[in-house]
Amino acid sequence: MLTRRSFLAVTTVGLAAPAILRYRPAWSAAARVRRNASTMAPTDPFFSDYAQAVEAMHQLPVSDQRNWRNQALIHIRHCTHGVSDFTHWHRWYVSYFEQICSKLIGKPDFALAYWDWEESKSKVPDPFFDLPKLNVVQWNDQSNEQSDNWGPGRVTTIGARGIARAQTMTSIPQFANSFLKTTLDSIRGQPDFEIFTGLLEGQPHGNAHVAVGSLHGARGHMGSGMSSLDPIFWLHHCNIDRIWAEWQANGNTSDDPKNTYPDSFYDADGKPVGSKTSTGALSLGSFDYIYDTIEPTVIGQISEKLDLQKFDAGGNSMMAKLNLTTPASIGSGASPGPALPNIERAVDVKVTDLVQALSEVRVFLAPETSLKAIEPSRIVARLEGVETPQNTDIAVGVFVNCPYLTPETPSDDKLCAGVFSFFGPGGPHGHHGGPRNVYIDLTDALRSVASQGRLAGNGFKVQLMAVPVAEGVPADTRIPFKGVTILSA
Known part of the structure; x- marks a missing residue:
């Protein structure tokens, strides 16, 4: 098992892998x-x-x-x-x-x-x-x-x-x-x-x-x-x-x-x-x-070295772990009902091995260097079957284990994982009005909760706070959704 301690050790040395172009x-x-x-x-x-x-x-x-x-x-x-x-x-x-x-x-x-x-x-x-x-x-x-x-x-x-x-x-x-x-x-x-x-x-x-x-x-x-x-x-x-x-x-x-x-x-x-x-x-x-951000040339080959044996007691599975990029479901929670304006709607999600998922490493291509890099896995929520409300002047903030959540809590709060809205009119027809899945990266919010000592290994709350962005949004405006699936990606 890759522990948090061993992950920190991994990040202090180079990675033995083929040259990256x-x-x-x-x-x-x-x-x-x-x-x-x-x-x-x-x-x-x-x-x-x-x-x-x-x-x-x-x-x-x-x-x-x-x-x-x-x-x-x-x-x-x-x-x-x-x-x-x-x-x-x-x-x-x-x-x-x-x-x-x-x-x-x-x-x-x-x-x-x-x-x-x-x-x-x-x-x-x-x-x-x-x-x-x-x-x-x-x-x-x-x-x-x-x-x-x-x-x-x-x-x-x-x-x-x-x-x-x-x-x-x-x-x-x-x-x-x-x-x-x-x-x-x-x-x-x-x-x-x-x-x-x-x-x-x-x-x-x-x-x-x-x-x-x-x-x-x-x-x-x-x-x-x-x-x-x-x-x-x-x-x-x-x-x-x-x-x-x-x-x-x-x-x-x-x-x-x-x-x-x-x-x-x-x-x-x-x-x-x-x-x-x-x-x-x-x-x-x-x-x-x-x-102008994309160079019209090929940047040379760069490689770094890592003794994988130091971080995998078995000595034969670490590289497979590092190259695993397919998102895996680690938990879910059913919708308790539609989200409503200015009212917290909390989904209790049950997960397995959350701490391990936050600690495991993945390979990704670093945005600023285009080199293969490693970091802990990202934990992503997939909100499933989100329906477009009849009044779309609403932004929905997604929070994690936020004990002080109100409609006034800003989206740049550390326990806010992301925000989504409804670009386009409501209704069941067309590409824009039907149910859809919404992805929100929970990782940083989960780490903030963990740093406060409030993160259990088997579950947490995903909280939706729908806030009007204009006057006149009816209080009974409903945003139905089926539930939340948690992915390790």
Whole structure:
């Protein structure tokens, strides 16, 4: 058995393993380079170029598929969310939009930028408030659309934002947890694609949509299926794609549902591109852009040594343990009933070998170095069969053994494991309204509980606190869910 003491010993020495190769695609010199908008000067040419493209698309007739509203209609009619090819479909969508921008402003090397919403950099860049053509408030774009792909209700959002100028995402009590470096690092370090994309989509992705579009009852486009009417949408999804691209470049393997996207996208001339596939989105090298965080070279081989015999009394099973990355269920708990606004809903979960699971090591690809590294396993909760409520102006905080939990407890509290929200209208139809699984990494919260001497080895409480993000949410708004499964990943 690998004890906490022996794990600490493991982390003090190197690992005897095959040389690790950090792969980077061989990009052409002409590739578009997507840069970090959060660190650009307000006078950077990107902002004026992008504003020019946004204006040009607004001026196109409705018969032109490159028209601004027509590009948003692609999202509500064809987008995938809550499924395994969420990242795949959006990679195609954003890439074709980028090519349209480039053609309309006459700059072949134009590249979109990404909005890096991690910690102190997490405010919407100032030009999206200061430049009229980038400020969604200045455009009289009409949503007024219904698509069964999104849900049964008609989208009636407006040009508004719930987040204020210069307000960081980490200053919003309901959502701060999703944009902490520790949260994003735990997502980047997750080797299982289903959990990786579940954490990425369910937390920073969805919560940014809701914070920008729906906070304080704004009813802005970003909170709806017509979210791409807001110019910040495209930078938000560039950042989602960047995190996936870095995860891929670090040697992780993405799932491929082998889905086909017929007649969804249009090229720079406004012509249909035909069917695209989830398989075609897997290799970033087949696209014409790169991120400034991904080196276009191969970093050399690096190896470190470890005497495995020191840490495995049997001398023959440690490497197998280190390379085991398949998530394993270690416990579960049934739902005691639906979550309700401002009321704690606690699930008693029973687990086996929790302390051992927290102490066991796993191999993962370190986000900042792309080298194989070891750390204790991550403990992830899978909330199963979560249904979309009729009123979606709600954020649900997930806490662990929190004795002081109230609706005012902020999401950056150490006993908060994560937050999820409901990006899109309720209802049983469409990709966005049906029951879904939500993934929350409990590891850091569990360790905080353990440091206080309050963690038993056979169980703990997973507490849901649903908090309205706007006024007028009925007190009887129900969020049904089936239960919680605990995974060691």
